[in-house]
Amino acid sequence: MDYIETWKEVIQRPSNFYRKMPTAGGYAEPLTFAAISYFIYGLLTALFNRGMMGGMSGYGGMYGYGMGSGGYGLTTALMMAIMMPIIGIISIFIGAAILYIIYKVLGGKGSYEGTVRFISYATAVMLLSWIPFIGWIFGFYGIYLYILGGMIVHDVSMVKSAIAVLLPTFLIILIVIIMVVLAGSIAYTMIFPS
Template sequence: MDYIETWKEVIQRPSNFYRKMPVTGGYAEPLTFAAISYLIYGLLSALFNREMIGDMYGYGIGSGGPGLFNSLIIAITFPITGIISVLVGAAILYIIYKVLGGKGSYEGTVRFICYATAVMLLSWIPFIGWVFGFYGLYLYILGGMIVHDVSMVKSAIAVLLPLVLIILLAVAVAVFVLSSTFSTLV
């Protein structure tokens, strides 16, 4: 696998990439791609955002953040937690796509999610990284549409439904906590 060429293809021509991407053939190559993406993301985040991380945890600007050792530990754990999230996320999306009439396999779902991690090489950039996060959502929607042979609308529903449910759950928990807090004060 040529990581750089694959990365360029995913970022620049995702439709062509996903149409040519085999949906079978094992997990090793796509998971390796994702692990490299997560590792690079973790390293870049740790090296270039140390000041911001330090400020978030109360170390203050100019203190050097939580230290190079801690930053490297964070960078090393990103690939491990990233691969776990890919596998769990693929299971959730696979089920949703099946409910929506998708024809793809779990392996195909893992593959398109792994290659969508290409955006992580750009999403670590402070203040503009969120733009690439939206491009990552597009890659998920496009990959799911092609792998599961569903419409763009169904693919968008499959990708966005878990996000909406998480937001609704967070709001419900916040309302519960706030109402509990205020009821004890009154």
């Protein structure tokens, strides 16, 4: 696998990429791609977004054994870069299971492996999403990659794929709102008993 060529294809021509992408053949290649994406994302995020430069000043900041002036050092940045692929791969398998079930409910014809594959390649956007102030724009492009990949792999409409991709987020937001309302109600009745 040529990571750079695959990355360019996913970012520049995702529709063509997902149509040519095999939906079977093992997990090694797509997960290797995702692991590289997570590693680079973790390293760049740790170095540039989390205070690496601030961590270099002060006692031990550069070597990770001191917090310096509020940042952290190179060792911590490397640990974050190493942990990101592990956490990322686990999240891919869990996310793929959730999406696979939703796609099946919506009439999708794809496989769990195909779902893991399109999610793995959608991590290409992570090489851009770490950029301060504008990274969130690429996050939206990542959602588009999920919707497009799911549409092609599961042979569903764009609308059904968007529902499958956005439904888990909507449910989490709804659960959080319900929990906040319940917590507020309980707190209110404790503070102002009838």
